[in-house]
Amino acid sequence: MGAVAFGTFWEIAMDDLRRRFATLDGVRAPDLWDTIGARAADLGPVATVTPVSEPVLRSRRSPGRPLIVLLAAAALLVALVAGALVMGSGLVKRPAVVPPEVSASLGPIVTPTATPSANPTASAAAQGPVRLVAYTVSEPIKDCQEPERSICNVDRLWTVNPDGTGAHRLPQDSVRGVLGWTSDGSRIMYSDNGNLAMTDATGSTTAIVPSRPWCPAGAKRIDCQITFVEGGAVSSTTLVPDQTLCPAQVRDDNCQANIEEGVAVAPDGSRIGYVLSEGRELDISTVVTFDLSSGRVTRLQSTRSGGPFQCRTSASEGVNGRPTWAPDGTKLAFERQVIGPLRNGACQATVFVVDADGGNLVQLVPERMVALSPSWSPDGTRIAFHSATPRPGYPSDERALTADIYTIRPDGHDLQQLTDDGTSIFPRWTSDGRVVYRHLRSMSDRIETAATWVMDADGGNKTRIAADDIRALTEAGCTVCPYGPASGDAYWQPQP
Amino acid sequence: MQVMESAAAVIDARPDIEGLYRTDGDRLWRAIYAFAGDPEIASDAVAEAYTQLLRRGSAVRDPAAWVWRTAFRVSRGSLKARGRDEQVALHQPPHSDAYIDQDLLDAIGQLPDGQRAAVVLFYYADLPVREIADRLGSNSLAVRANLTRGRRRLRDLLGDRDG
Numbered sequence: 001m002g003a004v005a006f007g008t009f010w011e012i013a014m015d016d017l018r019r020r021f022a023t024l025d026g027v028r029a030p031d032l033w034d035t036i037g038a039r040a041a042d043l044g045p046v047a048t049v050t051p052v053s054e055p056v057l058r059s060r061r062s063p064g065r066p067l068i069v070l071l072a073a074a075a076l077l078v079a080l081v082a083g084a085l086v087m088g089s090g091l092v093k094r095p096a097v098v099p100p101e102v103s104a105s106l107g108p109i110v111t112p113t114a115t116p117s118a119n120p121t122a123s124a125a126a127q128g129p130v131r132l133v134a135y136t137v138s139e140p141i142k143d144c145q146e147p148e149r150s151i152c153n154v155d156r157l158w159t160v161n162p163d164g165t166g167a168h169r170l171p172q173d174s175v176r177g178v179l180g181w182t183s184d185g186s187r188i189m190y191s192d193n194g195n196l197a198m199t200d201a202t203g204s205t206t207a208i209v210p211s212r213p214w215c216p217a218g219a220k221r222i223d224c225q226i227t228f229v230e231g232g233a234v235s236s237t238t239l240v241p242d243q244t245l246c247p248a249q250v251r252d253d254n255c256q257a258n259i260e261e262g263v264a265v266a267p268d269g270s271r272i273g274y275v276l277s278e279g280r281e282l283d284i285s286t287v288v289t290f291d292l293s294s295g296r297v298t299r300l301q302s303t304r305s306g307g308p309f310q311c312r313t314s315a316s317e318g319v320n321g322r323p324t325w326a327p328d329g330t331k332l333a334f335e336r337q338v339i340g341p342l343r344n345g346a347c348q349a350t351v352f353v354v355d356a357d358g359g360n361l362v363q364l365v366p367e368r369m370v371a372l373s374p375s376w377s378p379d380g381t382r383i384a385f386h387s388a389t390p391r392p393g394y395p396s397d398e399r400a401l402t403a404d405i406y407t408i409r410p411d412g413h414d415l416q417q418l419t420d421d422g423t424s425i426f427p428r429w430t431s432d433g434r435v436v437y438r439h440l441r442s443m444s445d446r447i448e449t450a451a452t453w454v455m456d457a458d459g460g461n462k463t464r465i466a467a468d469d470i471r472a473l474t475e476a477g478c479t480v481c482p483y484g485p486a487s488g489d490a491y492w493q494p495q496p
Numbered sequence: 497m498q499v500m501e502s503a504a505a506v507i508d509a510r511p512d513i514e515g516l517y518r519t520d521g522d523r524l525w526r527a528i529y530a531f532a533g534d535p536e537i538a539s540d541a542v543a544e545a546y547t548q549l550l551r552r553g554s555a556v557r558d559p560a561a562w563v564w565r566t567a568f569r570v571s572r573g574s575l576k577a578r579g580r581d582e583q584v585a586l587h588q589p590p591h592s593d594a595y596i597d598q599d600l601l602d603a604i605g606q607l608p609d610g611q612r613a614a615v616v617l618f619y620y621a622d623l624p625v626r627e628i629a630d631r632l633g634s635n636s637l638a639v640r641a642n643l644t645r646g647r648r649r650l651r652d653l654l655g656d657r658d659g
Contacts, residue, residue: 017650021530021619023597029525030535032543033517039547277625283644 132159132201132493133470134178134188135486137169155487157190159201162474162492170203178491180480183269185494196263201493262322266329271356273323273332278302285320287334289356300358303336315339315350315363324376324383331355331410333364333374333383351385353410364412371406377429382407382457384418384427384435405437407457418459425450428489430477433457436465438482452482513549516559521546523621524567530616532571533605541571564621564631568613575609603653611646614639 136155157170157178172192179189179196187198264273271289278284285305289298304312305319312318318339323332337349351364351371364383365371371385388403402422408415418427423440430436434457438450452467454476466472468484474492483490521542529538545567549559556562604612610632617628629639 017619017647020597020600020654021616023600024526024530024620026596027526027529029522029529030539032521032525032539032546033514035539035543036517036546036550039543040550277640283640 131162131185131495133162133474133483133490134159134181134201134493135483135490136175136178136190136488137485138487157188157199157203158486159188160470162470164470170199172197172199172203177488179263180265180491181493183265183267183494188491189263189265262324262334264323264325264332266325266356267327268329270329273300273325273334275320275323275334277305285318287320287323287332287354289332298358300332300354300356301334301352301361312339315348315367318349322373324374325356326376326410327378327380329356333376333410335372335374335385337372349388351383353383353412362410362412364408364410365406365415373426375428376410377407377457378431378433381409383410384429386425386427386437388425405435405459407435416458418455418457419462424453426482428478428480430454431479432477434477436476436478436481439464450482513546513553513559516563517546520560520563524564527564527616527621528567528571530601530604530620531568531612532575533601534574537571537574540574541567544570561627561630568632572609572613599654600650603650606653607646607649610638610642611649614642615646615650618643 135158137158138155154173155175155177157172157175158167159170160167170188172190176191179191181188182198187200189196189198191197262274266272266289271291273287273289276284276286276288278286283305284302286302287300289300290296291298301320303320304317315336318336320334320336323334325332331353333351333353335349335351339348339350348368349370349372351374353362353364354360364374365385365387370387370389372388373386375384376382377384384405384407386403386405403425404420404422405418405424405427406415407418407427418424418435419437419439421439423442425438425440427435427437434454436452436454439453440450451464452473453462453464455462465476466484467482470483470490473481473483473490478490479492479494480489481492482488524545525538525542528541529535532538532541545563548566549556549563604615607615613632614628617623617631618625623631625639625643628643632639
């Protein structure tokens with residue numbers, strides 16, 4: 001294919017660059033340890049204060065922090081008009097099961113309680129299973145002396161009971177977003193500095209998808225394996241470096257698993273779907289599935305993504321993202337962005353459906369329709385998405401955007417428009433087949449100001465719900481919904 | 497609940513941090529040198545980053561990533577203070593006992609700040625894009641964009657000599 005020829009051209013040039021950079025190793029670095037020791041002695045230790053009592057309301061996240069689904073996607077909307085790509089991060093639609101060999105190594109799983117407790121593990125064991133809601137909160141570090149705010153915020157995993165009681169902070173401290181629950185509800189999946197990690201709902205036991213060695217042979221990563229004790233309990237954390245999720249025989253630096261842009265767990269828990277960046281340029285965007293028991297990676301769709309600010313010329317190119325499984329596990333839907341100029345210099349985006357083995361690729365929506373953020377209905381009969389389209393004749397800014405919620409059958413027929421206000425985005429299905437979405441007063445508003453609404457699958461009975469009221473969100477049937485105190489979406493624990 | 501980092505915790509962390517410095521400090525210094533083009537800035541940034549790491553001790557969860565991010569931030573601040581953010585004129589380092597590709601260093605010095613950092617971390621430090629984003633306090637898309645542009649610019653600048 002053309003991609004191969006292109007890659008070969010670059011590989012020649014890039015190998016040469018690597019060789020030339022390697023000459024830097026000839027530069028002798030001074031030994032600074034005595035200087036460091038002397039400076040440290042002059043300054044003394046630093047006080048770090050970590051708030052734990054209650055979640056802090058939506059403090060700003062770090063610049064590189066992923067999963068912030070709505071914020072990133074808001075940037076995408078602006079980027080559509082501006083003619084640049086800002087790619088949104090993805091969501092987990094359905095969670096997965098920890099592979100048998102991992103579960104065996106973790107010991108018994110304790111399900112937490114409905115009441116807050118200083119010792120959640122013990123009280124959880126005493127009170128039996130309940131559903132929980134998992135989310136992350138970006139918390140400031142008190143008295144932080146760093147000039148960069150990103151260093152002064154730390155993201156924390158929280159759980160809360162579905163009635164809003166018992167908010168509990170888990171001990172993990174390098175979290176960059178919840179990715180969802182495993183399908184049996186036993187684990188919360190989250191991004192740990194870009195690595196896929198799992199913890200039980202108490203946070204006391206954290207594990208990972210194992211099946212591959214931590215570091216590929218010859219890798220020079222200095223911190224690819226992390227094992228430590230945390231939470232004051234006997235616990236170990238092991239992580240999946242993103243390269244672990246890459247196909248075999250791929251060089252360490254030629255593949256990135258973009259788990260924070262969407263990890264979708266197959267309904268039976270056997271596989272996860274996500275998107276890789278591959279190649280020397282990391283400019284090949286590939287939708288893959290990862291078999292949790294065998295470690296086999298299956299490529300479903302590979303496209304030349306190009307630079308992030310370039311519109312590609314056709315729908316067969318572009319950046320893939322946000323995979324979501326059909327409830328029967330036979331297909332995935334995903335979005336593809338920057339696939340050709342639309343209007344006002346903006347790029348196109350669309351949604352595809354593909355078989356779980358990579359066959360039968362179907363472009364779900366009409367050619368000129370922008371489609372983003374697909375979400376498969378619980379009964380598998382429809383896919384919801386939002387369409388953000390420049391208004392003809394408007395200048396190139398956010399006022400030119402109109403965004404509404406649509407649903408369509410997985411075969412690409414029976415397109416239905418559910419909202420017509422022009423400012424509705426990010427549909428999610430509730431457990432009873434309704435649609436939760438975000439509604440902005442204006443497309444120029446910040447996504448954090450969006451209200452949360454729920455409507456029937458045909459667009460009827462639109463009702464606003466309080467996004468900071470977990471009980472109300474639970475009663476609305478939320479499985480994944482925006483939650484006020486959270487940095488992003490909250491995830492309801494599946495019923496066993 | 498407040499968790500105070502005690503002096504004892506810092507002392508406990510010291511051997512690990514020295515171990516990290518012994519294994520990774522030179523590489524970080526060279527990366528900062530390639531980025532900033534000045535051995536003095538590199539030494540100050542690395543020393544400052546490790547000093548801050550020592551002060552924080554076990555409060556830093558991922559010391560390797562943290563110290564790189566901090567060192568790049570410090571060196572970036574030094575460059576800005578010198579008013580040389582856009583273009584870096586690289587000097588020969590004080591201690592050089594092997595061939596150094598001065599053409600490459602000069603070319604790196606002509607890249608904008610973000611491209612320079614991304615290219616150095618990708619080609620010299622051998623870090624994947626996501627980790628580069630972590631260490632620069634950036635995001636993957638921005639790093640990829642900087643990498644793509646930086647590579648093209650480097651190819652243009654070095655093109656004649658590459659033949």
